[in-house]
Structures are given as structure tokens and as C-alpha cells.
Amino acid sequence: xxxxxxxxxxxxxxxxxxxxxxxxxxxxxxxxxxxxxxxxxxxxxxxxxxxxxxxxxxxxxxxxxxxxxxxxxxxxxxxxxxxxxxxxxxxxxxxxxxxxxxxxxxxxxxxxxxxxxxxxxxxxxxxxxxxxxxxxxxxxxxxxxxxxxxxxxxxxxxxxxxxxxxxxxxxxxxxxxxxxxxxxxxxxxxxxxxxxxxxxxxxxxxxxxxxxxxxxxxxxxxxxxxxxxxxxxxxxxxxxxxxxxxxxxxxxxxxxxxxxxxxxxxxxxxxxxxxxxxxxxxxxxxxxxxxxxxxxxxxx
Amino acid sequence: xxxxxxxxxxxxxxxxxxxxxxxxxxxxxxxxxxxxxxxxxxxxxxxxxxxxxxxxxxxxxxxxxxxxxxxxxxxxxxxxxxxxxxxxxxxxxxxxxxxxxxxxxxxxxxxxxxxxxxxxxxxxxxxxxxxxxxxxxxxxxxxxxxxxxxxxxxxxxxxxxxxxxxxxxxxxxxxxxxxxxxxxxxxxxxxxxxxxxxxxxxxxxxxxxxxxxxxxxxxxxxxxxxxxxxxxxxxxxxxxxxxxxxxxxxxxxxxxxxxxxxxxxxxxxxxxxxxxxxxxxxxxxxxxxxxxxxxxxxxxxxxxxxxxxxxxxxxxxxxxxxxxxxxxxxxxxxxxxxxxxxxxxxxxxxxxxxxxxxxxxxxxxxxxxxxxxxxxxxxxxxxxxxxxxxxxxxxxxxxxxxxxxxxxxxxxxxxxxxxxxxxxxxxxxxxxxxxxxxxxxxxxxxxxxxxxxxxxxxxxxxxxxxxxxxxxxxxxxxxxxxxxxxxxxxxxxxxxxxxxxxxxxxxxxxxxxxxxxxxxxxxxxxxxxxxx
Numbered sequence: 001x002x003x004x005x006x007x008x009x010x011x012x013x014x015x016x017x018x019x020x021x022x023x024x025x026x027x028x029x030x031x032x033x034x035x036x037x038x039x040x041x042x043x044x045x046x047x048x049x050x051x052x053x054x055x056x057x058x059x060x061x062x063x064x065x066x067x068x069x070x071x072x073x074x075x076x077x078x079x080x081x082x083x084x085x086x087x088x089x090x091x092x093x094x095x096x097x098x099x100x101x102x103x104x105x106x107x108x109x110x111x112x113x114x115x116x117x118x119x120x121x122x123x124x125x126x127x128x129x130x131x132x133x134x135x136x137x138x139x140x141x142x143x144x145x146x147x148x149x150x151x152x153x154x155x156x157x158x159x160x161x162x163x164x165x166x167x168x169x170x171x172x173x174x175x176x177x178x179x180x181x182x183x184x185x186x187x188x189x190x191x192x193x194x195x196x197x198x199x200x201x202x203x204x205x206x207x208x209x210x211x212x213x214x215x216x217x218x219x220x221x222x223x224x225x226x227x228x229x230x231x232x233x234x235x236x237x238x239x240x241x242x243x244x245x246x247x248x249x250x251x252x253x254x255x256x257x258x259x260x261x262x263x264x265x266x267x268x269x270x271x272x273x274x275x276x277x278x279x280x281x282x283x284x285x286x287x288x289x290x291x292x293x294x295x296x297x298x299x300x
Numbered sequence: 301x302x303x304x305x306x307x308x309x310x311x312x313x314x315x316x317x318x319x320x321x322x323x324x325x326x327x328x329x330x331x332x333x334x335x336x337x338x339x340x341x342x343x344x345x346x347x348x349x350x351x352x353x354x355x356x357x358x359x360x361x362x363x364x365x366x367x368x369x370x371x372x373x374x375x376x377x378x379x380x381x382x383x384x385x386x387x388x389x390x391x392x393x394x395x396x397x398x399x400x401x402x403x404x405x406x407x408x409x410x411x412x413x414x415x416x417x418x419x420x421x422x423x424x425x426x427x428x429x430x431x432x433x434x435x436x437x438x439x440x441x442x443x444x445x446x447x448x449x450x451x452x453x454x455x456x457x458x459x460x461x462x463x464x465x466x467x468x469x470x471x472x473x474x475x476x477x478x479x480x481x482x483x484x485x486x487x488x489x490x491x492x493x494x495x496x497x498x499x500x501x502x503x504x505x506x507x508x509x510x511x512x513x514x515x516x517x518x519x520x521x522x523x524x525x526x527x528x529x530x531x532x533x534x535x536x537x538x539x540x541x542x543x544x545x546x547x548x549x550x551x552x553x554x555x556x557x558x559x560x561x562x563x564x565x566x567x568x569x570x571x572x573x574x575x576x577x578x579x580x581x582x583x584x585x586x587x588x589x590x591x592x593x594x595x596x597x598x599x600x601x602x603x604x605x606x607x608x609x610x611x612x613x614x615x616x617x618x619x620x621x622x623x624x625x626x627x628x629x630x631x632x633x634x635x636x637x638x639x640x641x642x643x644x645x646x647x648x649x650x651x652x653x654x655x656x657x658x659x660x661x662x663x664x665x666x667x668x669x670x671x672x673x674x675x676x677x678x679x680x681x682x683x684x685x686x687x688x689x690x691x692x693x694x695x696x697x698x699x700x701x702x703x704x705x706x707x708x709x710x711x712x713x714x715x716x717x718x719x720x721x722x723x724x725x726x727x728x729x730x731x732x733x734x735x736x737x738x739x740x741x742x743x744x745x746x747x748x749x750x751x752x753x754x755x756x757x758x759x760x761x762x763x764x765x766x767x768x769x770x771x772x773x774x775x776x777x778x779x780x781x782x783x784x785x786x787x788x789x790x791x792x793x794x795x796x797x798x799x800x801x802x803x804x805x806x807x808x809x810x811x812x813x814x815x816x817x818x819x820x821x822x823x824x825x826x827x828x829x830x831x832x
Contacts, residue, residue: 050620050659057664059657060832061623062554062615069497069548087829091465091490094497094548099462123795141348163334170337177344222663222793224737249660252737 022158025067026075027082028055029273030137031108031146033283035075037172038151042161046071051273052249060085068093071104073157075150078109081134103156108146112136115203125220135272139204140176140183140287147172172283179284183209183291190298196237196245196265198256201272205290215242217255225255237263244297248272268297414458417825419518421451427803427815433476434776435805435813437530440473440517442817449474450819451517453485455828464489469516485516486539497548501560507538507609508546508558509629510651510673512728521732522785523801523817527746528726531777532647532675534570538631540607554615564607564633565597571645571677572607573597573636587762589777590637591706591755592684592717597636607633615832618654625653625832638682641719649675655832667734674727681722681753686714693763701763706772709759717755724750724778740789750778774809781807795823 022043026032032047039045046067049058055077068074068089076082090098097104114132121130136142151169155162187209194212195202200221206213215236219229236242237259246268247256253267260267270293274286423442429435432443442448452472460466468487475481488503506514512529514537529537542562549555565573574594588594600606613627629649637643650673657667686706687693693705693714701707701714708715726748734740753775760772787801799819806812 052660054662054664057661059623059655059664060830061617062613062625062832063617063623065548066552066554084827084829088831091492092548094494094499096493096495099493100459123793144344167334167337170334170341173341173344174337177340252662 022154023070023072024075025071027086028077029275030283031075031077033274034143034147034150037283038147038154038165038168040168042164051271051275055081056084058085060089064089065092068098069095071095072097073104073106073153074098075106075108077134078107079114079131079134080129103153106150106153108149109134109136111145111149112142128221133200133203135201136204138202139208140180141208142204143283144173144176175284186291186295190295193298194240194242196233196242198247201248217259230259234259234263237265243300244268246270266297266300268293414456415826417455417823419453419821419823421518421821423448423450423523423817423819425815425817427813429813436524437527437535438525439536441524444476453516453518460489463491463493465492499546500543502543504541505539507560507562507631508611509533509538509609509631510627510649511653511671512673513537518821521730521742522744522787523799523819526728527748527781527783528675528728531726531748532571532677532724534568536568539568540566556613558611560609562607562609564605569607571635571647571679572633586776587772590681590722590753591775592638592681594636596638596640596643596682598634605634607631621659622656627651635679638684641682643680643682646678647675649673663737665734665737669732672727672729676725679722681720683718685716700765700767703763703765705763707761707763707769709761715758715760720754722750722753738791742787744785746783749780776809779808794827797821
């Protein structure tokens with residue numbers, strides 16, 4: 001009898017899983033982390049960019065074409081985040097499900113209030129993003145919006161599992177709301193403090209948590225640091241008592257350490273994406289590690 | 301016994317019913333939980349919208365203070381006033397919709413109908429060679445002491461409709477005589493939605509032969525084109541009007557099959573029906589290629605009078621950071637060599653690209669790429685008689701063959717060549733090392749040669765109209781030569797570059813030459829994405 005019962009269960013389980021999983025490709029690990037939260041075990045997820053990689057300059061490997069060719073859905077950041085590499089891949093993939101405007105093409109920046117949209121396009125100011133700063137996932141509130149966007153998109157693609165996606169969305173939103181209180185509390189004592197970064201990557205994060213991460217080691221977006229610019233940064237750091245330099249794993253740490261040694265500041269590693277060498281795998285764990293390591297460094 | 305059986309059956313049924321009841325209770329519980337969660341979520345959302353409303357009110361307040369509104373703020377307000385869920389639903393097509401009141405932004409990717417860009421490529425330098433035009437083979441190579449305007453290229457590109465993408469590259473450059481030359485380098489449309497992983501390309505385009513041929517000058521890693529490309533595919537690369545179908549094959553790794561059909565005539569079909577005086581302005585200053593004129597253009601009667609270009613490419617990821625791409629290409633078509641005969645050309649090519657990019661790269665650096673391409677050409681040269689007019693090459697009637705007529709010294713008569721197949725081959729191999737952000741060191745080795753043709757075995761003399769003349773020697777357009785080119789490139793940003801290159805050239809029968817070139821480039825407008 002017991003054997004029968006197990007057999008029945010096995011068949012039922014098989015029946016449930018035989019329903020094909022949604023094949024999802026995400027361009028960057030942060031979007032991938034959201035897709036994993038919403039899609040759970042109902043999706044097969046592939047993330048193109050590695051967490052340590054500069055998301056603007058991912059190699060357009062032909063193997064990505066194969067992955068995109070089979071995808072039911074593509075999550076992209078949009079706002080020119082992937083403009084240096086994604087388009088030839090999509091064109092090469094020849095996947096009508098990922099055509100512009102199709103439900104499988106999920107542009108995550110849609111619905112996000114993008115900051116720093118330049119009033120005039122002038123590249124003498126460096127490599128500006130015409131559509132605004134694309135690193136919006138560093139704000140957990142934006143993470144929530146993207147999660148909602150992704151859940152809706154998954155629902156459209158896989159109606160049978162819609163309740164499942166909605167439940168996952170509700171759970172993630174709730175967790176984020178609860179965590180948000182904790183994060184705000186941790187950052188409360190550091191309101192208005194200035195933090196040096198390499199690149200304007202943490203704009204949305206700093207806006208959310210009341211920091212000023214607006215002192216950059218690079219003189220203009222995409223332009224490598226020059227000695228005169230670094231000297232000016234160091235002067236500002238000393239006069240304003242800026243104590244923390246935040247660097248990302250793919251950026252040159254040596255420059256940050258040199259500046260830190262001259263100013264007595266500490267260098268903090270902030271993972272640009274979840275699943276980094278340190279830091280957590282999920283979106284919340286990642287955000288948690290960002291907030292905690294910054295709060296710890298600012299306390300010093 | 302029977303009773304026991306009934307008892308057993310009813311027990312099973314009861315346990316099944318209990319199980320069901322238990323499940324139902326659990327489902328009910330879960331439903332309740334879900335409802336709770338949904339309520340909580342909606343609450344959070346409402347709060348969010350409240351926040352948004354507050355922000356909007358603030359903005360409105362500010363607006364009233366300010367008499368004039370900038371376009372920016374208008375945009376901001378528009379964005380804020382859109383309920384978030386609606387915004388999330390909005391397709392990207394709607395987002396980029398252009399309104400008559402908007403400025404026409406030609407430079408913005410994905411938000412205009414046409415992407416425009418302009419790049420300028422300039423070189424300055426010099427060489428120990430006095431015959432620079434035959435030292436530098438490429439149509440866009442720096443080929444004079446002093447300054448060269450190599451390539452000023454305007455690119456128009458965009459999605460035509462849901463079915464096609466269009467692109468046109470028009471080129472301007474200033475030739476050695478100071479004349480501005482305009483070329484339609486490419487202009488084609490590409491299908492976006494064919495079934496079965498097919499893609500169609502039609503128009504004027506670069507033949508997908510190997511790695512270098514389809515690359516635009518601004519994306520070259522060196523100042524000049526590889527020797528083998530210039531000799532076998534042509535100084536301006538192989539490109540012509542035609543159509544190409546490609547099929548991405550359903551393999552677990554990347555593999556793609558291309559089949560192109562193009563016109564086989566014109567100067568950009570160099571090894572084919574390239575018209576009068578085969579050979580480019582480059583190497584053709586002396587005797588023509590294979591010492592015979594191109595006077596045998598048989599036109600197009602059948603499909604095989606066109607140029608057929610198949611290619612197969614595969615790629616594998618060796619590790620997370622290393623990628624390998626292998627390709628085999630061919631180009632087959634008629635040529636117009638000599639005076640008669642159905643002559644044709646077959647070109648075979650193989651290419652290898654290996655790339656490593658650090659998993660912690662910054663702006664794409666550091667990286668190493670190794671690219672090698674080899675080519676072999678079988679060229680059926682038609683028969684040709686230098687006594688074209690039947691006057692023994694003596695048009696002025698002074699009893700000697702005229703100046704410039706090729707004479708066979710063993711007979712004293714103008715040379716006559718029969719049909720023969722000429723084989724040329726060569727390769728280049730280049731390594732690029734992006735050692736720090738914006739800096740790339742490159743090294744390229746070039747080699748080309750040709751098998752000795754029957755016509756080169758004759759004692760040929762270039763007549764001087766006085767019964768004598770100089771020995772013609774070997775065909776310099778097919779003679780062995782090699783080149784060694786180290787260079788260093790600095791990209792101050794993605795939109796400009798400065799490159800310094802040294803060429804060590806060794807040409808058999810001519811000798812060694814040294815050249816130094818400095819190259820400058822600027823790029824305006826939308827920057828096309830990098831292909832692998």
C-alpha cells in the first residue's frame with residue numbers, strides 16, 4: 001500500500017514538474033536575483049554578466065547568443081546599461097519572443113524614476129547616460145518595483161504559475177519592507193555623510209539612505225583618474241573629514257588605497273552585484289551586506 | 301475473510317478521505333496567508349503612492365514658484381504622475397515615443413528612429429620606401445609621407461519596422477591626388493523576424509569572409525589591413541551588392557552557417573570580374589597582375605557567374621573567461637583575366653580567434669585576444685597575347701616592339717601566355733593585450749606568397765622600343781613578402797584613440813623598409829555595440 005502511495009505521489013509530482021519551466025535570461029546578477037525570488041523553481045535562470053564584471057563592458061560571447069536563442073524571457077536593465085554589448089547578441093539570437101515590445105522582453109528600468117537625466121548631451125563631460133543613471137537596483141525600493149514588474153511579466157508568460165509568482169512577490173515585498181526599517185535604522189546616524197566612490201554607481205543607494213556618495217576618483221564618467229583630480233579629491237576629503245572610500249571589485253583598488261593612505265580613510269569593498277565573492281547571494285542578503293559594511297566603516 | 305477484506309478496504313478509503321480533509325485545511329490556511337500577504341503588499345503600495353503624491357505636490361508647489369518650466373522638469377512631472385504599475389506595464393515602444401514638441405534627438409540610442417554617427421580616422425607618418433603605394437596595399441591605409449585622411453565615415457542605422465533593421469555606411473576620404481572620394485561602403489537591410497533561426501541580409505555589404513574582411517576601418521586593431529586580405533580579397537575588402545542568408549544551427553554551442561550571393565564584378569570584387577586593369581592603384585604601378593590584362597569579362601548569364609560566399613563559424617567557451625571562435629570561409633566566382641576562356645577564382649579561408657577577459661575587468665580591461673587568419677586563392681588566369689593588334693607589338697612601325705610591350709627574349713616576339721592556375725596564399729597572426737584601462741599593445745605578423753607561374757619562368761623583357769629593355773623579373777604582385785608590426789593604442793575614452801605603429805617590411809626582390817605611422821580617431825554620435 002505504501003509503495004502505491006509513493007508511486008501515486010511520484011506521478012503527481014512528475015505531472016507538476018512536466019509543465020515546462022520558464023527559461024529566463026538576466027543580463028546582470030541583481031536582476032537575476034530578483035528573477036530567482038519571483039520565479040523560484042518554476043524558472044530556469046541564466047545570468048550573463050558575472051557579479052565582478054563591469055556591466056557596461058561585458059564580452060558579447062557567441063555562447064550568449066545560444067542562451068538568448070532559447071530564452072522565453074530576457075530581463076535587461078535598460079537605460080543604456082547594456083548598450084555596449086546586448087544588441088548584437090539579441091540580433092544574433094533571432095528569438096522572436098525577445099523582440100522589442102514582446103512580453104518576453106522585460107526592460108526593468110521601465111517604471112523606475114531614473115535620476116540624473118542630462119539636460120544636454122555633451123560628451124566633453126565624459127560618457128554620460130542620455131537616459132539617466134542606470135544603476136537603479138542599488139535602491140531597495142527600486143528593487144521592489146522591479147520585482148513587481150518581473151512578477152507581472154512572468155504572469156503574462158506563464159499564466160498557470162501566476163499565483164505562485166504573486167505569492168513570491170508578496171513575500172519578497174514584505175521582507176524588503178521589514179528589512180528597510182532595519183537598514184534605515186543602521187544608516188540613521190550617518191545622515192548627510194560623504195563617501196568617496198570610484199564611479200557614480202551608488203547614486204540611488206545614497207539617495208535612499210541619506211548619504212552623499214558624490215565624490216568620485218574618476219574625474220568624469222568613464223575617464224580614468226588623473227593625479228590633479230586625485231589631489232583635489234584628497235583636499236576635499238581632508239577639509240570635509242571624509243573617512244570612507246567605497247570600491248567595487250572590478251575597479252582598480254590600488255588608487256583607492258593610495259588615496260586612503262594619504263588621507264587616513266578606510267577602503268570598503270562594496271559588491272556591485274549580489275553573488276559577489278563576499279556578500280550574499282540573494283538581493284536582500286546583498287543589500288544587507290552593503291548597508292552593514294558601510295555602516296561599520298562610517299562608525300569608525 | 302471477506303469481512304476482513306471489506307474492513308481493509310474501508311480503512312483505506314477512510315484514510316484517503318482524512319488525507320484529503322487534511323490537505324483541504326492546509327490549502328485553506330495557505331489561501332488565508334496569501335490573502336494576508338496581498339493585503340500587506342497593497343498597503344505598502346498605497347503608502348508608496350502616497351509618498352509619490354506628496355512628492356508631486358512638492359513639485360507642483362515649486363512649479364508655481366517658477367514662472368517658466370524647463371523641459372526637464374516637465375519630463376520629471378510626467379514620469380512622476382504616471383502610476384507606477386502603469387509605468388511598469390508601458391512597453392518600451394511607448395516610452396520612446398517622439399512628440400512634435402520634443403527636440404529631435406539624433407544622438408540618443410533607442411529613443412530616436414535613426415542612430416547617427418560620424419567617425420574620422422587620420423594618419424601621419426613616413427617610410428623609407430619610395431614606392432609607398434605598393435608598400436601599403438589597403439585602400440584606406442596611410443600611403444604617403446605626411447598626412448592621410450584614411451576614412452571619414454557616416455553611419456545611419458536603426459530599426460526600419462518590426463521586420464527589418466537598416467544600416468548605411470558612407471565613406472569619405474582624400475586620395476593621394478588630393479581628390480575627395482565618396483564610397484558607399486555598406487547599405488543593407490537585415491531581417492529581424494524570420495522563422496527557424498534564419499536571417500536575411502540584402503543590399504551592399506561586406507562579405508562575411510573570415511574575421512577582418514567585414515570589419516570597418518574604425519574598428520581595426522592596426523593602422524593598415526593585413527597583407528593577405530589586401531592581396532586575396534582586395535585593397536577595399538570584399539564587398540558588393542547581394543543577398544545573404546544565415547542559419548544559426550540548433551547545436552548546444554554557437555554555430556552559424558552563412559551563404560551569400562553577390563555580384564562578381566567591380567573593383568570591390570578584386571579577385572573576380574574586377575574589370576579593366578586588374579589590380580588596385582596600390583600594387584599595380586608596374587606590370588598588371590599575372591602580366592596580363594583583364595579583357596575577358598563574360599558578363600552574367602548563369603547563377604554561377606555570380607560570387608558565391610559560404611561561411612561556417614563555431615564558438616566555445618573554454619573557461620568562464622576564455623572564448624574560442626573558429627571559422628571556415630569560401631568565395632567562388634568567375635574572373636575576367638586574359639582574353640578568353642571561362643576563368644574562375646576559388647578562395648578558401650580559415651580563422652581562429654581566442655579571447656581572454658579578466659572576470660574583474662574594468663571598462664573591458666585587461667584582456668588578451670589572439671586572431672589568426674589564413675587564405676588560399678586558386679586563380680585561373682586566361683590566355684593572353686601581348687601581340688594584341690597582330691602587329692608584333694610594333695604600332696609605330698620602327699621594327700622594334702613598342703615601349704611597355706612584354707617580349708619573350710627566346711623568340712624576340714611579344715609574349716603569349718596560355719591558361720594557367722595561379723596559387724597564392726598567406727596568413728596573418730595578431731595578438732592584442734589590453735594591459736590597463738584604455739591601453740592596448742598589439743603585435744602582428746603578416747606573410748604572403750604565390751607559387752611561381754609558368755609565365756614567370758619565361759625570359760621576359762619589358763621592351764624599350766629600341767630592340768632592348770629591362771628584364772621583367774618575377775611578378776611583384778604575387779612575390780613573397782612579410783611584415784612585422786608592433787603598435788600601441790591609447791583610448792582616452794571610448795570615443796577617441798591615438799595609435800602609434802611601426803612596420804618592418806621585407807619584400808623579396810625589393811628589400812627591407814621601415815615605416816612609422818601615428819593614427820588619430822574621433823567618434824561622434826551613437827557608439828555601436830561591440831561585437832565579439
